[in-house]
Amino acid sequence: MPKAYIYSGFGGPEVESLADLPRPVPGPGELLVAVRAAGVNPVDWKRRAGFRPLGAPPTELPAVFGGEIAGVVERLGPDVAGFAVGDAVFGNTVGGGYAEYALLPAQLTAHKPASLSWADAATLPIAAATAYDGVLQLDLPPGATLLVTGAGGGVGVAAVQIAVSRGIHVVGTASAAKEAFVTSLGARHVAYGPGAVDRIRAVAPQGVDAVYDLVGGVALKEAAELVADRTKLISGGDRGTVAELGGFPVARQRTAAVLDALAELVTDGVLNPFVTATFPLERAGAALRAVEEGHARGKVVIEIPPRPALS
Template identity: 50%
Template structure:
């Protein structure tokens, strides 16, 4: 049996508990992995609360992204063998001692990248990478990131800087110093954002990556110069109303490999802000659900 953490019905934290499940069998296109680390994301509590729907069989093992060591591969899998150190998307849940990774959304972990760093990349890193690809900005242009201090924003600011972009990011005032460590100019999200951005970039910004949505997106939109581009990860309708698009997230293996190369080169730090053993998964979930987590939270398996 394999120890895991998940929820037994849709609702609040009281529905979470530890589970014992058989070690999963890798079907076609899948890898069985001994998990070393798993990323914790806001999507985990949103799924538990049923915000993505309540279909499917219960209980549900939580977590979407994991890193670990390949134990066996399913039919049709090429390019991976037992013993490989990998990271990727875990359709069967990542908060577990063993899980399945989809070969299409898995990459090898470089030797110089830790398991915790790798587990922080498939969701937030791939979302940031995808958003920047959609925006298609050129070196020398200016990017505004709404909600830059979270996991996606942390990755987006650094990837953008590596591409030669100037980055302005909104965050609470207490996060200003952190935002500067990302190479971005901080703007207080509690202030008159459009005015503050205009002061930092009088010519306007060329791209807006929205990680907040709603009123914050509408307040910041005037900072986008004529012909600028907007992509949102959270507000499809709001982005469309402003002439922008919604994130087309695709954490395929080639994207994950590119992210890992940036980490290995020192151009991307996933900013793992806290690690918890699997036994303290509930505490990690409470921190991410509070909305005050900075950077990435990671569960580590013994």
Template identity: 60%
Template sequence: MTMKAFVFTQYGGTENQEIQDLPTPEPGPSEVRIAVRAAGVNPVDWKVREGHLSEVMPLDLPSVLGNEAAGVVEAVGRDVEGFAVGDEVFGNTAPTSGGFAEQALLTAGATAHKPAGLPFTTAAVLPVAAATAYDGLEQLGLEAGATLLVNGIGGGVGVAAAQIARDRDLTVVGTASEDKRELVESLGAILVPYGDGVADRVREILPDGVDGILDLVGGDALRAVAGLSRDPSRIVSAGDPATAEEVGGALVARARTAAVLDAVVALVAQGKLDPHVTEVFPLDDAAAALQSVEAGHSRGKVVVEIA
């Protein structure tokens, strides 16, 4: 059997990606195979294609793109428990698989059941961005009433973090571009524009600084706000471990467990978390979906949908 998939054939730019027919994968130990209904698109997808992670995550090429997906279970690995053919699920793709395809392998330990009635397009965007936000907030361990700065609040992780933090009764300030103001304020957060003097602008709102920082930008943008945290150990970064360590913080420790996915999807089901799916593309237009994320113009989550 074969399937249609969106792959990259060598590391580099968009000229190296295309739709191909590939053999349908068989689930190995601790894996389930799903008929994909939707797959989330994330910045890590184009970074993988460009080779930024090739040393830590070597891949056999061609490789299917996409790190998260939702669909219907079609086969389970020999040691997998808790999933059966026909189950509607969502989760992280297995290391050898990708979500931009008609069929995909998910890691069973990082897969959860999708609540009935929840759209596949919503479930598909939870395992990467929303789960990263959840992990980061768990790591910070802030108590109700505390103040949180989300550095780069306008992206998928930041949008989820603001809502999860709001549910935990945290006061949230977020840095983003001015054109994200309406979005940020709709999340119950206070926007502070990026750029020179950003730390001073935060102190105008919170003169004593903040109790914790969730950084989603890294580099000089993190250095610019790190001094706002009263406790440097309460700084976590989702993508820049070197700078986080430099300022006294740490990288977000990703759990990648079904328990985290269950917690996140429960917030969605309760109406407390909206991942803001704003663009949906068919598989044949996966290149356009990835370009939307790569260009940084999307104001919410982008999804590839498979009919």
């Protein structure tokens, strides 16, 4: 039976295991995909810990980790148009993605250009798309100044590059160890921690026009002091605090058109998702720990070797 990395209860890493699960059967409008790469995101371990994203149905256990993949179409469910067996695709999964086989809703799935790697494609549906949606939501003109907190993580690296490509001046907070990395993305790096607000003011003496928060909590509260117009204060991960502060959660579009736009940005050399660590499916737990520790650099991806097509 195909392998999948699952959680069989809500809790810590002790509820995780690599399991043999029947191959999923595509329902109406769905594609069965042989997974070649799966992005690892904070929401994966948060769901295992019992968090339910707004609007998501209750998690049925055991559940397969993951939500963004790239792979090869193996079967078409009923009522699918625009895809054929053998197509290279990427998108947001139905029912998990750290697995040899996963399901994608065809309407929200994009074709993967040949020049886009499996690993890079697998980072676009959640991390890069969240970055893209947030930058568009802020709707800043060229020359505006944007503060991105958590600039060195999966969403942050994409948000910085997308904003810079639009002529926006970006200040990015990250650990001191990520200074060279964040600077290489085109942002002014500011180390987080005590005094961060003063350091941000020093590099942006004219103030910041918007904040895209990817850290939440205290970092978000401090960043909010810097932006008067709260329609320009958004958070990717802390809905509660951003609402208290008069700002907004990032509004996700979740369309195939956004995935196509992101693929073009990568193939045009505008966006590098910075896949900095890859793991085989057998080491999915280690991949998840690399993100759960909270200091990821760019993206962590699980890679699965090619297998013979299903007969």
